[in-house]
Amino acid sequence: MRTFAIAASIAALALGLAGPASAQSPIIIKFSHVVATETPKGKAAEKFKELAEKYTAGKVKVEVYPNSTLYKDKEELEALQLGSVQMLAPSNSKFGPLGIREFEVFDLPYILPDLKTLRKVTDGPLGTRLLKLLDAKGITGLAYWDNGFKQMSANKKLVTPADYQGVKFRIQSSRVLQAQFKALSSLPQVMAFSEVYQALQTGVVDGQENTWSNIYTQKMHEVQKYITETNHGYIGYVVIVNKKFWDDLPADIRDQLTKAMKEATEFGNAQSQKENDDALAEIKKSGKSEIIKLTAEQSEAMRKAMEPVYKDAAGRIGQPLIDEFLKEAKSTTN
């Protein structure tokens, strides 16, 4: 009797391991990301976990792995496609290595005046169409999550476009971001987010661009003398899930998870601005970095210096996509 029970449980275990993740009980969703928990993405992921487990009455367990503890940028996308993790939220700038460059439209300098404008684009037809592009890669796009606007940091004062000449900047894996720094005669270098702090500390790179919340939670301000408040670009995320895992879920579970995702998205996007404002206040309070504000003329000079990026991007992602984005963005401000 006892032998039978052991044999049965071994068989069940083997089945569980061999079968699809969606057939396990509870269903485990491994959600890997690269930022700290105390960030817009980190908090939205925790909210999703809370709601997903509540709405499915424990049938789903969400394991959130923050701060690149499970995978770094490039690895996490590969792990998702292989089914080693089920859910991620990479920034729009990180889909290029998958062969999808269209999300880089969000990287164009000064394309978004504010988060309200962004929302119309992500919630509109273009946002939906971009998510559909992921299907061909075995990925389902579920939502857009905000972080916020990027600032420039370095160990030298960055005020005019000429100040950027020859400065080594860490960038995310986006061709638009590469073109942006080339337009400024800087030297861009693609690097995983988890390596930025050390690269700044040891001088492998001189500077980087990021949101206040990422700068603060990674302590970049402790190894950068200056941060220039440029708000020149945007960082936001696409929440993605392994398509086969998602499609194989029982329909009622998928519905509950969709509801949890919708509410976690509303929660996260409603507080992203505050997260960044609070991080800025903390950085100021620390006194570790000098924060440089630009005049309207200086901002305009930066915008002009980065203008060639649009032409460069059109060659890769297409002018129609850029035009459509600008049209949807404009329609919101009227």
Ligand code: LMR
């Ligand atoms: C970065 O790599 O700088 C950011 O995309 C990190 C993140 O996920 O916010």
